[in-house]
Amino acid sequence: MSDSRGGADSGLPTTIDTTVASEARVYDYWLGGRDNYPADRALGEEVAALIPGIRTMARANRAFVWRAVRYAIAEQGITQFLDIGTGIPTARNTHEVAQELDPSARIVYVDKDPVVLAHARALMGSTPQGRTAYIHADLHDPVSILTDPILTGTLDFDRPIALMLISVMIYFRDDEDDPRTIIERLLAALPPGSLIALSHPTGDFDPRAMAHVERAAEQAGLTFVARSRAEVETLFAGTDLVEPGVVSVVDWRPDLLDRPMPGFDPSTDTAWVWAGVGRKP
Template identity: 70%
Template sequence: MSDSRGPAGSRLPTEIDTTTPHVARLYDYWLGGVDNYRADRLLGDEIATHIPSIRTMARANRAFLGRAVRYAIAELGIDQFLDIGTGIPTARNTHEVAQEVDPAARIVYVDNDPLVLAHARALMGSTPEGKTAFIHADLRDPVSIVTDPILTATLDLDRPVAIVLVMVLMYFPDDEDDPRTIIKRLLDAMPPGSCLVISHPTADFDPQALARATQAMEQAGITFVPRGRAETESLFAGTDLVDPGVVPVREWHPEFADTSIFGGTFDTETAWIWAGVGRTH
């Protein structure tokens, strides 16, 4: 079963602007997708001149998503997922990974990008036993997400939920958007035993290169806030970090990897991303 909801009555954009780069399309480009435009590719290539391993980073992050989903099901017994900042559908979406492990898994995707909305049907596949849904909404308004009737019809909020915030919080400055308050409001709506999955880019490994890439994105009109390890750990306030804590993305439970997808090995420090999972109590 599946459901989607358009932005009726909302102020979210529904028109796709192909003349300026967009973060979801940049990520799609680095992953080798086809849902991107010239403006996205130009900025993507410029960033790659500062960070030659950017495509590796995108693949490493996608692989972490899969490992975190498998871990949540196998180790935490969580079979419901709220994936916010979904991005353009590509290989190994959350519902595909989750329902391979547990066909009854349920997933709600959330994104504010009209291009993702246009592709929502691709995110809506589901096993007969499970269910998926898509909500066109903005993380800056977490209350609208957790009270949305599509969410409450899809997820059982009497049972734990995994909140997935993979490579999205870097677009939320502390002084403007207060991401920690956003996260708290999401967690407060979930029952005990839920978990929080976060990956976040960092300047810790190469500050100068990240500074140049950040400048390129900001000149293109994209807010980008890399955070250090301690700052990333602070995003997990209200949860207990599961072992091994916040670590370089490739080091987080590699035993849960699907080696057939985004395989290969590379140095930890070629993927400048912190990653972790926290559980509420």
């Protein structure tokens, strides 16, 4: 089963402007996708010139999603997922990994980008036993997500839920957007035993290069805020960090990777991204 709610209900734009870069389309470009335009590729190449390993980082993020989902289901028995800032559908999305392990798994995707809305149908394939849904909404307004009837009609809030925030908090400034309060509001709505899986680009490995990336993104009209390991750890406030804690995205439970990620070798590749999983007591 599947459900979708579009931008007409949410008040968000539903038309795609190809003349300016989009977070989702730039990420799609780094992953080798085809749903991107010259403005996206230009910014993608500018960032790649500063950080040659950016494509590796994108693939490392995707591999982390796979491992976090496997951890939630295989080790915690959690079969419900709220994936916010999901991006353009690509190989093995959250619902595909989850429903391979448990066909009854339920997944709700959330994104504000109209290009993701245009591809929402691809996010909503589901096993007969499970269910997937898509909400066109903005994480800046978490209440609108939590009260959306698609969410409450798809996920059972009496059972634990895994919240997926994969490289999405980089688009939130500390002063203006208050990302920690946003996450606190989401976690407050989730039942005990729920998880948060979060990854976040950092300048810890090369501050100068990452500062150039931040400026390039700003010039392209995108917010991009890299955070230190200590700052990323604060985003898990109110949860108990699962071992091995906040580590390089390559190093978080590599034993859970069930198949190779094309173009990514976790034994040799590095990524300037911190990642971790926290459990709500």
